Amino acid sequence: MISVSNIERFATRDGPGIRTTVFLKGCPLHCPWCANPETWQKEPVLMHMENKCVHCRICESVCTRHAISFEEKMFRIRRESCDHCGQCAEACLNSALSINGTYMENEAVLREVLKDLDYYRESGGGVTFSGGEPLFQKEAAVSLIKQAKESGLHVAIETTGVCEPSLLQQAEPYIDLFLFDIKHVNEEKLSAVTGAPFEIVQKNFEYLCEKRGGDVIARVPVIPGFNREDLDEILTFIKAHPVRAVNLLPFHNLGKTKWHQLQKDYAYEEASSLSAKELEPYRDELVTIGG
Ligand code: SF4
Ligand code: SF4
Numbered sequence: 001m002i003s004v005s006n007i008e009r010f011a012t013r014d015g016p017g018i019r020t021t022v023f024l025k026g027c028p029l030h031c032p033w034c035a036n037p038e039t040w041q042k043e044p045v046l047m048h049m050e051n052k053c054v055h056c057r058i059c060e061s062v063c064t065r066h067a068i069s070f071e072e073k074m075f076r077i078r079r080e081s082c083d084h085c086g087q088c089a090e091a092c093l094n095s096a097l098s099i100n101g102t103y104m105e106n107e108a109v110l111r112e113v114l115k116d117l118d119y120y121r122e123s124g125g126g127v128t129f130s131g132g133e134p135l136f137q138k139e140a141a142v143s144l145i146k147q148a149k150e151s152g153l154h155v156a157i158e159t160t161g162v163c164e165p166s167l168l169q170q171a172e173p174y175i176d177l178f179l180f181d182i183k184h185v186n187e188e189k190l191s192a193v194t195g196a197p198f199e200i201v202q203k204n205f206e207y208l209c210e211k212r213g214g215d216v217i218a219r220v221p222v223i224p225g226f227n228r229e230d231l232d233e234i235l236t237f238i239k240a241h242p243v244r245a246v247n248l249l250p251f252h253n254l255g256k257t258k259w260h261q262l263q264k265d266y267a268y269e270e271a272s273s274l275s276a277k278e279l280e281p282y283r284d285e286l287v288t289i290g291g
Contacts, residue, residue: 001103002140005039005132007112010119015156015177017125020113022144024129025101026136028162031183031194032267033223035255039132044084044101047261048075052096059088059097077263106144110151126154126176135163135171142171149174158219161201168204178208178216179247184227185237193226205241213242221249222274231282239286246287250274 003025011021026042038045053075060068067081068088089097113127120126127148134157135141148155156177159168182205184190187198208216218238222228231248238246252273259266276289283289 001105002109002137002144003042003044003101004104004109005036005101007109009112009116011128014128014130014158015126015179016154017123018116018119019125019128019156020116021128021130022109022113024131024134024137024141024144027132027160028136029133029160029194029196031221033221033226033251033253033255035252035258036130036132037255037258037262037264038100042137044099045262046077046079046082046084046089047098047100047258048077048263049096049098049261050075052094054094054096056093058091058093062087062091075263106147109144110147113148113153114151120154124154126156128156128158128179130158131160133160133162135159135167138164138167142167142174145171146174149176159204160196161204162196163200163204165200165203165207169207172208172212176215178212180205180208180216180218182218182220182234182238183223184230185234186230189226189230209241209243214244216241216243217245217247218243219247219249221251222279223251224271224274228274231279235282235287243286248279248282248287248289250276250279250290 005023005025008021011019014021023036023039025039027040030040038047055070055073057070060070065081065083067078069076084099086099089099129145145155154176155174156179157175158179160181183194183196190196190198220234222231227234235246250273253268253271256266279289
């Protein structure tokens with residue numbers, strides 16, 4: 001079984017053609033700009049939509065674990081008490097609560113993905129495994145990736161680069177395209193802000209570039225105050241490797257609502273999105289802008 005956050009059909013930004021993106025749960029990082037914070041933990045997670053909530057407190061009354069409370073009309077959840085049974089979500093008449101994440105058999109995931117096989121064939125698309133970190137679930141993830149390849153699909157992976165090198169090496173033969181995040185090349189900054197050890201990222205990146213450089217697209221989420229000012233240094237590092245392309249992804253705050261739904265503080269509350277135009281000076285034969 002594998003823990004899945006979401007399966008998104010008709011995705012067009014996660015590799016070539018029309019694709020289905022499978023968001024797997026679990027991530028070793030905690031990037032403060034993350035657009036999918038609901039994927040961080042492998043276990044299912046309860047989400048609350050304040051804009052739908054009428055504060056009727058039915059959820060509080062049905063929770064036998066007393067995980068929900070209201071303080072000054074504000075919904076509160078003690079996550080350590082919640083076993084994500086989903087009873088509160090079922091009881092909520094306003095669909096203000098939902099559980100993100102479900103454990104699925106590989107076959108069930110692939111059944112969903114294969115529904116759009118005709119579109120993949122027409123468009124040169126396939127399946128993309130994303131997250132979180134798609135290899136966070138280790139052998140379970142490798143087995144799903146292998147089965148996807150054996151089903152005849154074009155397989156892409158969006159990776160943070162933070163996973164055991166042996167796992168990446170096991171999965172590599174079954175992957176056609178690697179969308180590999182290089183968030184920073186400064187060890188201290190990367191570790192302090194995201195929790196990622198640069199040593200592992202570098203080791204995995206170099207391994208892939210050496211073996212499959214033509215199938216590697218390096219992706220840089222460009223974040224104001226984190227790496228926006230260090231892009232030259234980051235691009236110099238990437239360009240020293242034989243990658244197929246480099247993709248700069250301008251910061252956006254579209255994940256903000258999810259942070260609120262998880263009762264997490266979002267660090268970019270007031271920050272505005274970066275425009276692709278601002279990154280134009282970096283565009284060249286290798287570097288593209290936007291997803
Ligand atoms: S049951 Fe739904 S609407 Fe009522 S307080 Fe709970 S989350 Fe809000
Ligand atoms: S998911 Fe279950 S344990 Fe968690 S808050 Fe809702 S009712 Fe309580």
